[in-house]
Amino acid sequence: MLKSMLKPVLLSAALISGSAMAANYDIDGAHTTILFKINHMGFSETVGRFNSFSGNYQYDANKPQSAQVAITIDADSLDTNHEARDKHVKSPDFLDTKQYPEISFKSTAFNGNADKGVLTGDLTMHGVTKQVDLNVVKIGEGKDPWGGYRSGFNGTITLKRADFGIDQMLGGIGNDVKIELFIEGIRK
Amino acid sequence: MYGESVSPLAMLLPVVVYPLLAAVVLGLVLFQFEHKQLQKPAFWLATGLIWLAWITAAQGIHTRWQLPPRQALDWLLIASLVPVLATRLPKEYRMSGFGVASMLSFALVAQPLLGRMSTIEIFTQVVGWLLFCGMAISASDRQQSAFRFPVSQIVMIVTSAVVIGISSSLNTAQMTGSLAVVLGVIWLLNRIVALSAQSILAVTQATMALWLFILAYAFYYADVSIYALMLLALPLLIKWTDNPGDTWWKKIATTVAISLLPGVLAIWWVWPEQSLY
Numbered sequence: 001m002l003k004s005m006l007k008p009v010l011l012s013a014a015l016i017s018g019s020a021m022a023a024n025y026d027i028d029g030a031h032t033t034i035l036f037k038i039n040h041m042g043f044s045e046t047v048g049r050f051n052s053f054s055g056n057y058q059y060d061a062n063k064p065q066s067a068q069v070a071i072t073i074d075a076d077s078l079d080t081n082h083e084a085r086d087k088h089v090k091s092p093d094f095l096d097t098k099q100y101p102e103i104s105f106k107s108t109a110f111n112g113n114a115d116k117g118v119l120t121g122d123l124t125m126h127g128v129t130k131q132v133d134l135n136v137v138k139i140g141e142g143k144d145p146w147g148g149y150r151s152g153f154n155g156t157i158t159l160k161r162a163d164f165g166i167d168q169m170l171g172g173i174g175n176d177v178k179i180e181l182f183i184e185g186i187r188k
Numbered sequence: 189m190y191g192e193s194v195s196p197l198a199m200l201l202p203v204v205v206y207p208l209l210a211a212v213v214l215g216l217v218l219f220q221f222e223h224k225q226l227q228k229p230a231f232w233l234a235t236g237l238i239w240l241a242w243i244t245a246a247q248g249i250h251t252r253w254q255l256p257p258r259q260a261l262d263w264l265l266i267a268s269l270v271p272v273l274a275t276r277l278p279k280e281y282r283m284s285g286f287g288v289a290s291m292l293s294f295a296l297v298a299q300p301l302l303g304r305m306s307t308i309e310i311f312t313q314v315v316g317w318l319l320f321c322g323m324a325i326s327a328s329d330r331q332q333s334a335f336r337f338p339v340s341q342i343v344m345i346v347t348s349a350v351v352i353g354i355s356s357s358l359n360t361a362q363m364t365g366s367l368a369v370v371l372g373v374i375w376l377l378n379r380i381v382a383l384s385a386q387s388i389l390a391v392t393q394a395t396m397a398l399w400l401f402i403l404a405y406a407f408y409y410a411d412v413s414i415y416a417l418m419l420l421a422l423p424l425l426i427k428w429t430d431n432p433g434d435t436w437w438k439k440i441a442t443t444v445a446i447s448l449l450p451g452v453l454a455i456w457w458v459w460p461e462q463s464l465y
Contacts, residue, residue, distance in 0.1 A: 084460040091357035091410045092261060098409045099260050099300045127259065165252060168359065 025151060025185030027055040027071065033182045034073060038161075039174030048089075050103075052077035057107075057185055059151055061114040061141070069119060073103040093168045100127050105134075114138065119155070128164040132157055134181075148186050155181035202248025207366045210241035211373035219381045232276065234387040235394035238370055239272045242398060245366030249359055260297050264405050267293040271397040275325065275390070282329065287321035290397070294404055301408055317404075320421075324400060327424050328393045334385035336428035336439055338375045338392045340447040342368050345399055347451025348406075348420045355458045357410035364402050371395045396424065412458070419454040423447040 034053060037045045055071035075097040080086055090097040107121035108131070119134040134157045141151035159177045162170065214237040221230035243265060247253050250261050257263045270293035277285040291314060295302065302310065331337040345368040353361030374391055377383070403421070406412040423446065430439065 082462060084462050087356040087411060088358070091360075093357050093359045096259075096409070098411070101304075167251075 023058070023149075023187045025057050025059060025187050027053070027057070028150070028184045028186050029053065031152070031182075031184035033180075035180045035182075037178040037180075039176065041172045045178075046080060048078060048080035048086075050074065050077050051079050056188075057183075059185075064112060064114045064117060065110055067107065067110040067119065069105065069107040069121065071105045075101055075103050075125075094166050095126060100125070105132075110136075112136070123159070126164045126166050130163055132159065144186075150184055150186055152184040153181075155179075155183065202245050203362045203366050204369055206248050207241050207245040207369045208373050210244040211237070211370045212377065214241055215374050215377040215383070216381070218387060219377075219383055222384055222387065230387060231390075232273075234390040235272050235276050236269075237374070238367075238391055238394040238398055239269050241370040241373075242268075242363075242367050245369070246363050249362045249366070257296075260300060260405070260409055263297040263299070264401070267296045268398055268401045271321075271401055272394045275328075275393045275397050279329065283322050283326050286325040286397070287318040290321050290401065291317045294401065297405060298408055321400065324396060324421070324424050325393075327427070328396050330427050331389055331392070333428040333430045333439075334378070334388035334392075335430060335436075336443045338371055338388060338395075339440055339443045340423050340426065340428060341392050341395055341399070342372050342375065343444050343447035344420055344423055344451060345371070345395070347448065347454065348399070348403060348417070351416050351420060351451070351454050351458050352406045352410060352412050354455065354460065355406075355410065355412040355416070357406065357412075360402065360406050360410050364399070364406070367395060367399055367402070416454040416457045419450045419457065422450040 029052075032053070034050045035047060036049070037047050040046045050073045052074035053071060055069070057067065057069040059067050075095050076090060078086055078090055078095065078097070080089065089095055092099070103123075103125045105121050105123045107119050109120045111118050111120070116135075116137045119136050120131065121134065122129050123132045134155045136153050136155045139152040139154060142149070144150050157179050159179065160175050161167070161177050162175050214233070218230060218233050218237055221233060246265050250265065252259075253265055254262055255266075257266055271286065271290040274286040274289035275282070277289075294317070305313070328337075345364060349361045349365035349368065352364055371392065374383075374388070378388055400421070403412075403417050407414055407417055426446065428443065434442075
């Protein structure tokens, strides 16, 4: 009798604790990197990153399909370790950061399991919004030494910059932009 | 992934060939109007010529130009006609009219930035804009030499294209450079078919108006140093006159040397510490 009464109570408690795990995470800028690589004249790949961004995500290991991600990148924080090139990439020739100061991504769906999958969402860059698919792999999650709770993911995607109206110098600079995200979030 | 290389001809077409051909055709039309004493069409074509010839270059450089305008660069191509036409205002209103017309038309180009500016910032920009335009138009109204004023203007435009290219945007530099091609062609054409001095001065003044508009775009959107741009515009304050005893090459040499000096200083100002690429 007692056992039969306890069962739904325990199940409810487990569900509540499960939904509590489907918490919101703030992206930890200190442990998150947004990199991009682009071909240079067929000789090499030039690597750059964005130094300023913010965002959050919702993640539940039991219900990965409900995952949601929103990231906003300060386009002017682009850094390719070469000041003159950075100024050029930020100019109207490429990202036009004075006119389009933000790059944003908002997820719309997730297909996969708790460890990896494809996150679909709307990427807005250079004033153009396109649906993109981001390949995501979970790295880990758990309590940190300071009493907080963290989770981390890596993501990769290859975009065609011309699709976003960034079509200058396609002869010398590749059209494919490989983006790699290394994200760590702290549960709120 | 790695695209086909762009041929130099494809790059030269919009910057040199299109504006060159357009300027030759429009310059000859202007000559015909003058020849047939069609004063009014010649009066307007003298200024419109610069914009029309430049737009053939600009649309080849800004290949995603769309109407109605959506980007700042779309607006730049359209709105730049306003200050060009404002140079034809009657002299008694020209200084204030040109300043206000240029400012309001550039406000269309600067729409994305205006929302991020404080009231104080907008106020200081407006005051600066009116002062700068007023000085430029009144200085260009004083010009007397239809030979030296365009040469000085061409030198300023070419050096500004170099400054803008080094600073950040090659596209904006190309658009600036194409303006020098247009004025250069008209200046050369004048050596062959002899347009009136009045038309040449009007064409050069209109070029100045368009050039200032592009410089403003370079400052606001391509982050080109305002100090370098001010240096580049300094020769506008010089009143060019023709001394009867001067040979043509002496006039060219002195005009180029005087106009080039601030440009060289501006190039030095923006020269990057690192190698470019």
